[in-house]
Amino acid sequence: MNEQNLLKLYRRPLKWLGAGLGAMAALAAAYTAVNKTELVRVEHLTLPFPNLPEGLEGLTIAQLSDLHLGWFDSITAIHRGIDLALAQRPDVIVLTGDFVHRPRPDQAQRCAKVIGRLRAPLGVYAIFGNHDHYGDARVVERPLRDVGIDVLRNEHRRITVDGAHLWLLGLDDAREGWGDWPRMLRGVPPEGFKVLLAHEPDLADTSAHLGIDLQLSGHTHGGQVCLPGLPQVWLPTYGRRYRSGLYRVGPMWLYTNRGLGSAIPPLRINCPPEVTIIRLTSKERNSHHDGSSTPG
Numbered sequence: 001m002n003e004q005n006l007l008k009l010y011r012r013p014l015k016w017l018g019a020g021l022g023a024m025a026a027l028a029a030a031y032t033a034v035n036k037t038e039l040v041r042v043e044h045l046t047l048p049f050p051n052l053p054e055g056l057e058g059l060t061i062a063q064l065s066d067l068h069l070g071w072f073d074s075i076t077a078i079h080r081g082i083d084l085a086l087a088q089r090p091d092v093i094v095l096t097g098d099f100v101h102r103p104r105p106d107q108a109q110r111c112a113k114v115i116g117r118l119r120a121p122l123g124v125y126a127i128f129g130n131h132d133h134y135g136d137a138r139v140v141e142r143p144l145r146d147v148g149i150d151v152l153r154n155e156h157r158r159i160t161v162d163g164a165h166l167w168l169l170g171l172d173d174a175r176e177g178w179g180d181w182p183r184m185l186r187g188v189p190p191e192g193f194k195v196l197l198a199h200e201p202d203l204a205d206t207s208a209h210l211g212i213d214l215q216l217s218g219h220t221h222g223g224q225v226c227l228p229g230l231p232q233v234w235l236p237t238y239g240r241r242y243r244s245g246l247y248r249v250g251p252m253w254l255y256t257n258r259g260l261g262s263a264i265p266p267l268r269i270n271c272p273p274e275v276t277i278i279r280l281t282s283k284e285r286n287s288h289h290d291g292s293s294t295p296g
Contacts, residue, residue: 039272040080040260042088045246045279047253049213052282053193055164061195062090062120063276065218066259068131069111071101072266077273078114081260085275086118092159093120095149096218096257097129097173097199103139111140116147122159125150125168129199129219130236131263133176152197154180156188164193169212171198175238179203185210200238201247201256208250214278215254220244222258226270234265244271 062085067078085093095115100107118124126149132140141151150157152170159166167188172178179198188194194212198204201217208215220239223232235243239256247254258274 039268040077040084041272041274042084043274043276045255045276046281047214047278048281048284049193049253050282050284051191051193051213052280053164053166054282055160055162056166056193056280057282059092059161059166059280060088060090061216061278061280062088062093063096063216063255063257063278064093064115064118064260065096065257066098066129066221066261067100067111067115068098068259068261068263069100069114070104070107072262074261075114078260081273081275082115082118085277088275088277090120090277091161092122092168093118093124094168094197094216095124095126096197096216097127098131098218098259098261099126099129099140099144101131101134101263103132103135103137105139108140108143112143112147112149115144115149118149122161123150123157124148125152125157125170125197127152127170127197127199128173128178130173130175133173133178137178153178154184156184167192167194169194169196171196171203173199174203175200181206181210201242201254202238202240204242204247204249204252204254208252208254212252214280215249215252216257216276216278217242217254218257218259220256220258221262221268222256222271222274224262224268224271225265228270234263236263 099111128137144151153172156169169184196207196212196215200219204215220243222244225233242256244256257276260273
């Protein structure tokens with residue numbers, strides 16, 4: 001083999017190696033750019049309900065979702081999200097699933113330690129997502145209960161304020177086959193004001209026909225990678241119709257939270273992590289999203 005051919009032989013793999021290293025560097029830079037703590041945002045909404053009991057006027061709910069501890073998690077961003085939620089002084093705090101990437105005892109204990117400082121006058125409530133069921137969900141449930149979080153597994157709670165009742169419903173994860181609608185609704189008056197916690201937003205097409213007033217969901221992470229003019233890179237099943245934000249589904253409001261963590265791919269582009277603050281009112285408004293999106 002002459003010298004010229006030998007040089008060609010070595011140049012090709014070096015070229016591929018250089019391109020690969022360049023791509024890895026670009027991805028690392030992109031990940032660093034989009035994974036900054038200050039991208040956690042507080043989304044403020046005021047939602048009108050003609051049937052809202054008088055005692056619930058102005059009640060505020062903070063929603064956090066999809067921490068995914070144990071999978072490239074940004075513990076700093078999660079702590080920041082908790083700080084932002086507590087700073088809003090909500091009446092109720094809800095967590096809509098996927099606490100851990102896999103239900104391992106070490107990750108469950110770590111998660112409980114992180115979110116155990118959440119407190120609200122009317123309680124802190126949680127449901128499970130599909131990832132919490134990728135094993136024995138009781139591994140996650142026990143530590144959460146130990147730090148004062150009320151885990152709803154096809155159950156409901158009656159929250160009473162000034163003689164008015166809010167029925168908080170918690171559906172266990174439907175995607176993994178754990179949801180039980182009849183059990184969850186048993187004993188809930190049809191005319192009661194009902195807020196549903198359901199991990200997967202696309203369940204709204206069912207819950208809208210069951211007299212639910214507001215459904216709060218997560219699961220989608222808002223798509224994580226949202227490039228203008230390009231199709232969505234990643235959306236999970238049961239999360240492809242109502243990807244992110246506020247929707248009207250029949251007579252019901254649905255809000256899909258973008259979450260604080262991530263899954264595959266482990267990065268976010270144009271899709272910052274989120275804490276949601278929802279204020280309930282009986283007064284109709286021209287704009288249901290307050291237009292305030294506060295960076296943390």
